[in-house]
Amino acid sequence: MNSRNHLAFLLIFFTTIIFHPYTTSSSSSSTTFHFPTLSLQNLSLLGDSYLRNGVVGLTRDTGVPSSSSGTVIFTSPITFLNPTTNSTASFSTKFTFSIQNPKGISSSGDGISFFLSPNNHSLGSPGGFLGLVNSTQLTKNKFIAIEFDTRLDTHFNDPNDNHVGLDINSLNSIKTADCSLIGIDLKSGSYITAWIDYWHDGNNLKVFLSESESNKKPIYPILDVDIDLSLYFQEVMYLGFSGSTEGSTEKHFVTNWSFTSFGIRHPKPRIGNPHNVSDDTVAKNPAIEVPNNVGDRNKKHKKIGLAVGVLGPVFFCSVLVVFGYVSVKKWRESKMDMNIQAELLTGPKQFSYKELKVATNGFHSGRIIGHGAFGSVYKAVFVSSGATAAVKRSKHSHEGKTEFLAELSIIACLRHKNLVPLQGWCVEKGELLLVYEYMPYGSVDKVLYQESGHWGFLKWNHRYNIAVGLASVLAYLHQECEQQVIHRDIKASNVMLDANFNARLGDFGLARIMDHDKSPVSTLTAGTMGYLAPEYLQYGKATDKTDVFSYGVVVLELCCGRRPIEREPGGHKMINLVDWVWELHSKGAICDAVDKRLNKEFDPDEVRKLLLVGLSCANPDSEKRPSMRRVLQILNNESDEIAVPKMKPTLSFSNSLPLSIEDIIVSSLDDDEEDASAKASTNANLTVPVIRIDG
Ligand SMILES: *[C@@H]1O[C@H](CO)[C@@H](O)[C@H](O)[C@H]1NC(C)=O
Ligand SMILES: *[C@@H]1O[C@H](CO)[C@@H](O)[C@H](O)[C@H]1NC(C)=O
Numbered sequence: 001m002n003s004r005n006h007l008a009f010l011l012i013f014f015t016t017i018i019f020h021p022y023t024t025s026s027s028s029s030s031t032t033f034h035f036p037t038l039s040l041q042n043l044s045l046l047g048d049s050y051l052r053n054g055v056v057g058l059t060r061d062t063g064v065p066s067s068s069s070g071t072v073i074f075t076s077p078i079t080f081l082n083p084t085t086n087s088t089a090s091f092s093t094k095f096t097f098s099i100q101n102p103k104g105i106s107s108s109g110d111g112i113s114f115f116l117s118p119n120n121h122s123l124g125s126p127g128g129f130l131g132l133v134n135s136t137q138l139t140k141n142k143f144i145a146i147e148f149d150t151r152l153d154t155h156f157n158d159p160n161d162n163h164v165g166l167d168i169n170s171l172n173s174i175k176t177a178d179c180s181l182i183g184i185d186l187k188s189g190s191y192i193t194a195w196i197d198y199w200h201d202g203n204n205l206k207v208f209l210s211e212s213e214s215n216k217k218p219i220y221p222i223l224d225v226d227i228d229l230s231l232y233f234q235e236v237m238y239l240g241f242s243g244s245t246e247g248s249t250e251k252h253f254v255t256n257w258s259f260t261s262f263g264i265r266h267p268k269p270r271i272g273n274p275h276n277v278s279d280d281t282v283a284k285n286p287a288i289e290v291p292n293n294v295g296d297r298n299k300k301h302k303k304i305g306l307a308v309g310v311l312g313p314v315f316f317c318s319v320l321v322v323f324g325y326v327s328v329k330k331w332r333e334s335k336m337d338m339n340i341q342a343e344l345l346t347g348p349k350q351f352s353y354k355e356l357k358v359a360t361n362g363f364h365s366g367r368i369i370g371h372g373a374f375g376s377v378y379k380a381v382f383v384s385s386g387a388t389a390a391v392k393r394s395k396h397s398h399e400g401k402t403e404f405l406a407e408l409s410i411i412a413c414l415r416h417k418n419l420v421p422l423q424g425w426c427v428e429k430g431e432l433l434l435v436y437e438y439m440p441y442g443s444v445d446k447v448l449y450q451e452s453g454h455w456g457f458l459k460w461n462h463r464y465n466i467a468v469g470l471a472s473v474l475a476y477l478h479q480e481c482e483q484q485v486i487h488r489d490i491k492a493s494n495v496m497l498d499a500n501f502n503a504r505l506g507d508f509g510l511a512r513i514m515d516h517d518k519s520p521v522s523t524l525t526a527g528t529m530g531y532l533a534p535e536y537l538q539y540g541k542a543t544d545k546t547d548v549f550s551y552g553v554v555v556l557e558l559c560c561g562r563r564p565i566e567r568e569p570g571g572h573k574m575i576n577l578v579d580w581v582w583e584l585h586s587k588g589a590i591c592d593a594v595d596k597r598l599n600k601e602f603d604p605d606e607v608r609k610l611l612l613v614g615l616s617c618a619n620p621d622s623e624k625r626p627s628m629r630r631v632l633q634i635l636n637n638e639s640d641e642i643a644v645p646k647m648k649p650t651l652s653f654s655n656s657l658p659l660s661i662e663d664i665i666v667s668s669l670d671d672d673e674e675d676a677s678a679k680a681s682t683n684a685n686l687t688v689p690v691i692r693i694d695g
């Protein structure tokens with residue numbers, strides 16, 4: 001990191017400390033250590049492990065055919081869970097290891113693992129048990145481990161003798177990846193550096209591997225698992241490495257190790273309340289989890305905070321500059337591996353208008369890559385870094401700036417691998433610009449309905465994967481965020497595809513900003529019409545269930561390759577996709593709905609499952625729609641499918657009106673307090689012509 005980044009880090013750090021006094025207390029449960037070489041001071045050795053010249057050897061050459069296993073553990077327990085708030089830690093670790101076999105010997109040992117364990121004394125057996133599992137009591141030891149496995153043990157379903165895998169309480173890996181894919185041979189004897197990042201908010205664990213001298217973290221992880229480890233975290237856990245041999249002379253070394261954990265939250269008032277904010281919300285609330293990893297500095301910070309209050313901003317600035325300078329120097333001198341944190345700190349930032357103007361060639365029309373309700377989207381190329389981005393330029397003046405900034409502060413703190421990441425924003429010259437990561441393939445509808453096949457065809461596994469990704473991010477927005485976010489505008493053109501054809505949901509939250517200018521109803525076009533739930537058309541009130549409906553429509557589009565509302569081929573009748581699929585379902589021929597262009601290259605069970613999920617989400621009765629979490633479980637085969645009635649349920653709003661007109665007005669007004677936009681829509685909603693929904 002250069003000194004500018006250091007300073008930026010410090011600034012964020014300071015603003016966080018000063019404006020959010022509660023976050024300081026959480027530093028006690030964050031841990032950071034860095035061992036350029038290993039020493040006995042902080043480590044305990046179990047089994048056959050030993051320390052020599054700052055390097056830990058996990059196993060000994062016991063002489064064939066006997067075997068060896070050993071473990072090294074960081075002596076202090078580390079907090080991973082706060083039982084009063086149920087908040088759990090994120091962590092990031094980096095270490096270098098080497099697995100060596102004598103020349104000319106093809107038989108190999110077993111490999112090593114990095115693990116988290118609830119205790120500091122369990123040692124596993126030698127042989128195929130990686131020093132993690134006791135061979136006589138296979139289920140006794142509890143652990144979360146990343147294995148670097150150099151032996152094919154078929155009874156543990158190993159894919160080959162050169163893989164990484166995530167193991168929880170068992171050596172049957174939850175997911176594995178073949179290291180040869182990235183040209184790494186674990187047994188080669190070279191020094192291999194591994195990075196393991198677990199991001200709690202994203203429920204995601206990534207493992208990166210590099211064999212190169214440069215020690216640079218690769219861009220792509222070798223192993224990427226969506227998993228909520230909080231289910232397995234204990235309040236405190238021990239960290240370490242284990243290794244084993246199996247009648248061989250394989251040697252296992254760990255040469256250096258750094259680790260940081262952060263993110264355990266203590267009870268605190270909700271920050272960034274979007275509905276009652278001052279203009280400087282964004283500046284005050286970076287809304288990004290800042291690792292409070294510099295525990296012993298907190299006392300200083302507190303004092304500084306006090307001084308600031310007393311002596312005013314001038315003193316604050318000078319202290320900040322001096323302290324910043326000193327810290328930068330100190331930081332540079334210390335061998336602290338800040339790269340780990342740097343990667344976790346890349347949150348949205350403010351861009352200058354000039355910067356964006358230059359990057360988009362003066363908002364040149366040739367740079368336009370899309371149009372949306374929000375305005376035009378330009379491709380931006382930042383010459384200095386060579387980075388590309390997509391810049392959304394609003395065509396509306398944003399007088400409700402406060403509201404916008406509040407909304408932005410929510411968007412800015414969302415983190416999920418299936419969201420288009422917001423890189424920054426710019427509010428200048430009465431214009432509003434949002435900077436997003438550039439998505440090379442554009443949106444799902446473009447790829448799905450393209451004529452020329454320019455980008456290649458969306459194969460079934462891509463389509464299924466998009467449905468899973470979209471369910472995952474919606475479950476996150478609806479149920480896992482600190483504050484529930486309703487997207488309000490889910491449609492195929494808002495689902496982007498990244499370089500690996502993963503779904504990336506875009507434009508979240510913006511729907512609400514738009515409401516300020518236009519009521520949702522007036523934005524209705526034939527295109528978005530098909531995505532709107534009946535009760536939304538009726539009452540204009542967006543809920544998580546209206547998002548589920550739109551999701552169902554997108555899923556049906558993915559399966560059928562048809563738009564939500566399409567003109568009958570050769571005719572003039574408009575066909576509603578949901579009705580069409582439901583009709584096939586009634587006839588017991590739901591699989592006939594599948595996109596003919598797939599040429600039967602798909603798994604019929606998956607097709608059936610996805611179509612039924614689509615229908616159950618698009619149920620006219622909002623009560624019957626599943627939650628996004630349930631959908632995700634079904635798609636991941638963790639939950640049973642939902643029975644879909646043979647006939648599409650009919651809804652009659654006039655008969656079973658859940659609310660009286662007064663109630664609707666009142667509830668809209670209630671909303672109003674939270675949602676200034678509702679005002680504009682209230683009137684419009686009530687004047688929407690009643691849409692008949694019949695079976
Ligand atoms: C870790 O050890 C390897 C091998 O000895 C070395 O190449 C690397 O530079 C070390 N990394 C750090 C951060 O000390
Ligand atoms: C390592 O042990 C020493 C001595 O016990 C202690 O002062 C130091 O804080 C420990 N380091 C870490 C990272 O726990």
Ligand SMILES: *[C@@H]1O[C@H](CO)[C@@H](O)[C@H](O)[C@H]1NC(C)=O
Pocket residue numbers: 083084085086
């Ligand atoms: C934490 O989780 C436990 C078990 O799931 C639950 O019983 C408890 O009520 C939760 N506490 C809070 C504060 O959410």
Ligand SMILES: *[C@@H]1O[C@H](CO)[C@@H](O)[C@H](O)[C@H]1NC(C)=O
Pocket residue numbers: 044075120121
């Ligand atoms: C495990 O932790 C306990 C409590 O901190 C300590 O007394 C014991 O010595 C530790 N055992 C090992 C093998 O480090």
Ligand SMILES: *[C@@H]1O[C@H](CO)[C@@H](O)[C@H](O)[C@H]1NC(C)=O
Pocket residue numbers: 122123124125126134135136137
């Ligand atoms: C496995 O468990 C048994 C029974 O508790 C114990 O005797 C043995 O030492 C354990 N093995 C290892 C390697 O810890």
Ligand SMILES: *[C@@H]1O[C@H](CO)[C@@H](O)[C@H](O)[C@H]1NC(C)=O
Pocket residue numbers: 276
């Ligand atoms: C907004 O905050 C101010 C001061 O913090 C408070 O007086 C006011 O009641 C709040 N308004 C709402 C609608 O919560």
